[in-house]
Amino acid sequence: MILDDFFTRALIAGIGVAIVAGPLGCLVIWRRLAYFGDTLSHSALLGVAIAYVFDLNISIAVFLLSGIVALILLDLQKRTRLPGDALLGLLSHASLAIGLVFISFLSFIRFDLMGLLFGDILSVSRTDIYAIWVGGFVILGILYFIWQSIFAATVNHDLASAEGLKPHIANLIFTLLLAGVIAISIKMIGVLLITGLLLIPAAMARNLSNNPKQMVLFSILGGVLSVIVGLFASLELNSPSGPSILVAAFVLFIISLLIMKVRNIS
Amino acid sequence: MNQKENLLIKLDNIGIFKSDKWLVRGVSFEISKGEIVTLIGPNGSGKTTTAKIALNILQSNEGKIAFYAKKIAYVPQKINIDWTLPIRVIDFMNLTNKINEGQILKALELTGVQDLFRADMKNLSGGELQRVLLARAIARNPDLLILDEPAQGVDFNGEIALYNIIKKISDDLNCGILLISHDIHFVMSATDHVICLNGHVCCSGSPSAVAQNPAFIELFGERASSTLSVYEHHHDHTHNHDGSVVK
Numbered sequence: 152m153i154l155d156d157f158f159t160r161a162l163i164a165g166i167g168v169a170i171v172a173g174p175l176g177c178l179v180i181w182r183r184l185a186y187f188g189d190t191l192s193h194s195a196l197l198g199v200a201i202a203y204v205f206d207l208n209i210s211i212a213v214f215l216l217s218g219i220v221a222l223i224l225l226d227l228q229k230r231t232r233l234p235g236d237a238l239l240g241l242l243s244h245a246s247l248a249i250g251l252v253f254i255s256f257l258s259f260i261r262f263d264l265m266g267l268l269f270g271d272i273l274s275v276s277r278t279d280i281y282a283i284w285v286g287g288f289v290i291l292g293i294l295y296f297i298w299q300s301i302f303a304a305t306v307n308h309d310l311a312s313a314e315g316l317k318p319h320i321a322n323l324i325f326t327l328l329l330a331g332v333i334a335i336s337i338k339m340i341g342v343l344l345i346t347g348l349l350l351i352p353a354a355m356a357r358n359l360s361n362n363p364k365q366m367v368l369f370s371i372l373g374g375v376l377s378v379i380v381g382l383f384a385s386l387e388l389n390s391p392s393g394p395s396i397l398v399a400a401f402v403l404f405i406i407s408l409l410i411m412k413v414r415n416i417s
Numbered sequence: 418m419n420q421k422e423n424l425l426i427k428l429d430n431i432g433i434f435k436s437d438k439w440l441v442r443g444v445s446f447e448i449s450k451g452e453i454v455t456l457i458g459p460n461g462s463g464k465t466t467t468a469k470i471a472l473n474i475l476q477s478n479e480g481k482i483a484f485y486a487k488k489i490a491y492v493p494q495k496i497n498i499d500w501t502l503p504i505r506v507i508d509f510m511n512l513t514n515k516i517n518e519g520q521i522l523k524a525l526e527l528t529g530v531q532d533l534f535r536a537d538m539k540n541l542s543g544g545e546l547q548r549v550l551l552a553r554a555i556a557r558n559p560d561l562l563i564l565d566e567p568a569q570g571v572d573f574n575g576e577i578a579l580y581n582i583i584k585k586i587s588d589d590l591n592c593g594i595l596l597i598s599h600d601i602h603f604v605m606s607a608t609d610h611v612i613c614l615n616g617h618v619c620c621s622g623s624p625s626a627v628a629q630n631p632a633f634i635e636l637f638g639e640r641a642s643s644t645l646s647v648y649e650h651h652h653d654h655t656h657n658h659d660g661s662v663v664k
Contacts, residue, residue, distance in 0.1 A: 306504065312473070312474045313489060313493075313563070314490065357501055366503055
């Protein structure tokens with residue numbers, strides 16, 4: 152097997168994404184934010200289009216747009232009487248539709264729509280690697296700083312608030328971190344599948360863990376393993392990178408189910 | 418000792434208004450170090466709401482509240498831990514701040530659940546969970562402890578043991594305690610100050626004074642009161658189903 156230059160880049164980028172997605176994915180599962188993640192990532196498509204039109208850095212444009220959508224969502228949740236899932240579906244599909252319509256107007260720019268939706272390892276540039284590792288480092292640093300607060304609020308919001316941890320602020324920051332991880336992983340995984348990279352390794356980790364730290368660690372390891380296996384498969388089978396990584400993650404999840412079953416019996 | 422220095426929290430005529438009605442109104446009390454203040458009252462009378470105002474989780478719409486306590490610990494009425502979150506007792510003990518292991522073990526020992534150190538939180542029985550919740554609050558070494566129905570789901574003997582622990586904490590840590598309780602016997606034996614709540618303060622004072630108050634007897638019945646005193650009825654008001662006062 153030849154480690155082409157683009158492939159090494161994809162591998163470095165993908166591992167970076169998986170490390171950041173691990174702990175955030177655990178929080179997404181614990182806090183039941185799977186649909187929330189979907190909504191943010193679908194809005195990223197519009198962010199990419201805007202980045203092309205105004206010649207901005209894609210990661211920064213996506214982060215800003217997902218961040219804005221997240222804040223709109225938090226505000227709408229307080230204002231409307233629509234149930235949470237309907238509201239999320241509404242925003243999720245509306246932002247995806249707006250992004251697709253917007254892109255169709257930009258006929259003067261050649262878009263690789265499949266690449267945007269499902270990820271494209273060929274598109275990972277040196278700049279993207281910097282964005283992923285520097286951005287990822289910042290995201291993990293902030294997460295480390297607010298971890299006690301966000302984790303306590305996940306277990307019991309009132310308890311965290313009563314004992315002085317300011318869970319509202321931690322929630323807001325966490326939402327922006329989620330927008331951040333979407334921004335850095337969009338090229339690798341694609342708009343439609345980012346939430347999968349957050350959820351599947353974390354779900355696998357749940358089956359193997361008995362405490363939160365362990366789950367975060369297994370989630371990171373599972374994500375990294377999925378990226379490595381998925382990217383090699385993508386290279387061999389000429390399949391799109393995002394789906395290949397998620398298939399690998401799903402296979403790991405199935406294996407974790409089997410391990411859990413064996414442990415329970417013995 | 419200076420009264421002011423020992424004061425931990427002071428609520429002055431606080432009230433909270435939500436969805437076109439007052440959940441609680443006109444509630445005043447204060448808690449000092451070493452003191453146990455108990456809130457009693459029927460379901461929906463605003464006990465938990467009042468506790469949440471005292472915890473600064475909810476903001477009151479009127480009245481004043483002054484916080485002097487440096488470290489607060491809270492035992493919520495119930496806690497639901499989702500299956501997706503794997504968490505052991507030891508992880509839960511460190512939830513809101515890192516506590517050293519010796520202190521954690523001591524607190525678990527005090528509430529009699531030191532064996533559950535590494536147990537999964539989801540496998541605890543109702544009584545064990547209450548003891549762990551209490552131990553976590555103790556391990557924080559607070560100066561104000563707020564307990565919302567700490568004996569919920571605990572059998573009768575366990576309940577007595579639990580209330581004895583609370584009394585012991587109050588003596589050992591010299592912290593102030595705000596207790597929400599249904600248990601009138603404990604209220605009578607160990608509380609310094611009772612506030613009988615039903616949307617507003619029906620009556621308050623020392624346990625024996627409250628036991629003889631007509632408003633208390635109306636809410637809790639003759640039997641609750643008769644443990645301490647024989648009493649004649651003189652209603653000064655009655656309540657609608659929602660707790661509002663009818664003269």
